[in-house]
Amino acid sequence: MNKTELKEKLEKLRINPNYYSLDGGPLLDSQVILDHSYNYYSDDKKYDEWRVFFMERGIRYKENVYYNEDEACKDVFERVIKL
Numbered sequence: 001m002n003k004t005e006l007k008e009k010l011e012k013l014r015i016n017p018n019y020y021s022l023d024g025g026p027l028l029d030s031q032v033i034l035d036h037s038y039n040y041y042s043d044d045k046k047y048d049e050w051r052v053f054f055m056e057r058g059i060r061y062k063e064n065v066y067y068n069e070d071e072a073c074k075d076v077f078e079r080v081i082k083l
Helices: 003-012 069-082
Strands: 031-042 045-056 059-066
Touching: 003 031, 003 069, 031 069, 045 069, 059 069
Parallel strands: none
Antiparallel strands: 031 045, 045 059
16 A cells, blocks of 8 residues: 555545644644655665654654555554544
């Protein structure tokens, strides 16, 4: 699953978009955040880091790091449907 597919699934289920952000960003309410702003290089290869976490009152918690979009999007989906 990628971000586009995830967004479509969440919209189809009519999940309030105020409960999640698929583009990172500091949000103040209790929300699930998907952040893809972390990249690093090793042996001339680029690796992407996808971070999934809850944000409440400006504090991150239950943060997971993934190295592929599919796993990160699945985590977001599971967290959002449990809210």
